[in-house]
Amino acid sequence: MAVIARLPVLYPHCYLCSKHRPMTTPSLLILTDFFRAADQALAYATNLAKPLGARLVLLHVRRDSLLDPEMFTGQLSNLSKEATALALSRVADDLAVPMTVEIGHGRVAFAVADVVSRHHPLLIVLGRPDYSATPDELVQTTALDILRTAPYPMLIVPHTVSSPALPRRVLLAVDGEDFTIGPHAGAMRHLTRTLGVELTVLHVAPDAATDVSEEEVLNSVRRTGLGVDLPVPMRFRRTVAARPADGILHAAQAGDTDLLVMLARPRSFWGKLFGRSVTAEVLLASTVPVLVLPTLA
Incomplete structure (x- = not known):
């Protein structure tokens, strides 16, 4: 079971209320764990959102279950609730597009399914870490889990992508x-x-x-x-x-x-x-x- 805490919509440029984009504005759902791959995916999604006129929905899921396969790969963030909120706030301050922040708890695929059901994004966007040093039997990526649990258009940005240039x-x-x-x-x-x-x-x-x-x-x-x-x-x-x-x-x-x-x-x-x-x-x-x-x- 995934629990979601919804934070207010953040408008980095302090738009007046009359100019706030309605919730029907297209959105991109971004997953973040504050690691490098997630940061690169966020930069890519931000650049993609501009021509699409889309807002971002930033989702961080606290994953503390001992049954989570990535507990064994060192790929999970262990930030406290306070540190997580501060990190998300700093991310929002640095963005040039409207953004909503949500914090989930539990299995990522279930948290994503819940957010998708409410925001109906164009895409789910997430970064792919470097798994080269991880044994194959431990590589059970978030992307594959989401695709099996809640199939939805998904953009996976590898850790090797250094430029957020628009795809042509x-x-x-x-x-x-x-x-x-x-x-x-x-x-x-x-x-x-x-x-x-x-x-x-x-x-x-x-x-x-x-x-x-x-x-x-x-x-x-x-x-x-x-x-x-x-x-x-x-x-x-x-x-x-x-x-x-x-x-x-x-x-x-x-x-x-x-x-x-x-x-x-x-x-x-x-x-x-x-x-x-x-x-x-x-x-x-x-x-x-x-x-x-x-x-x-």
């Missing part, structure tokens, strides 16, 4: 099958149109003899509306890889991608997500930000 060159990895992103389609179209992204659709084939055509792959994306109103037509790229995750990572890290978009189908959540699905492997290894879109099919 977007690589969407698909499997060629039809998909729909349901209620999130409008938010995703708003994001891609506002940022004026250049969208490249990547199809990873297990061998060169694949019978899925370029047109079939692009049509599967067009039907979702994701390619509508972009500054340039969607591009297509195909790569051959025995392991799909390897093909996606190689393509995304070639130097011409600012943001990687992955689809997480329902079968991944209930079947293979914690058995190292393609989505999970990419999330743990990508050096560029990854936007995960839960699909309805």
Whole structure:
């Protein structure tokens, strides 16, 4: 069970009440534990919020359960309640966009689900720490837990990302099958149109003899509306890889991608997500930000 304490909306520039943005303003939900990866994700989200006209919802969850897998990785903040409140206040003072602060207690995925149900953000944003020195059996990341418990569009910013520059060159990895992103389609179209992204659709084939055509792959994306109103037509790229995750990572890290978009189908959540699905492997290894879109099919 997660308990949420709601703090007042903070407006760093002391806007007059008549100019306060209404709660219907688009928002981005940011998770913070005050470590470096979270700080980098916050900088990235702040830069993203400006062109979107969005406010930030900053969530800190106090995680003191001995059953929390990250208790064994050294990745949890042990600040007192007073120190946490002070740290959040300082973060708010440094931001140039409107922000709401919330403090949760308990399991992160449940706290996130509660905040999402009230704020309906465009995205959940969180940083990915450096797990290179952590044994694989202990790597049970917050992102994967949230995706399994409360699937929602999620932007994961790796600790390797040092620049909060807006993403322009977007690589969407698909499997060629039809998909729909349901209620999130409008938010995703708003994001891609506002940022004026250049969208490249990547199809990873297990061998060169694949019978899925370029047109079939692009049509599967067009039907979702994701390619509508972009500054340039969607591009297509195909790569051959025995392991799909390897093909996606190689393509995304070639130097011409600012943001990687992955689809997480329902079968991944209930079947293979914690058995190292393609989505999970990419999330743990990508050096560029990854936007995960839960699909309805």
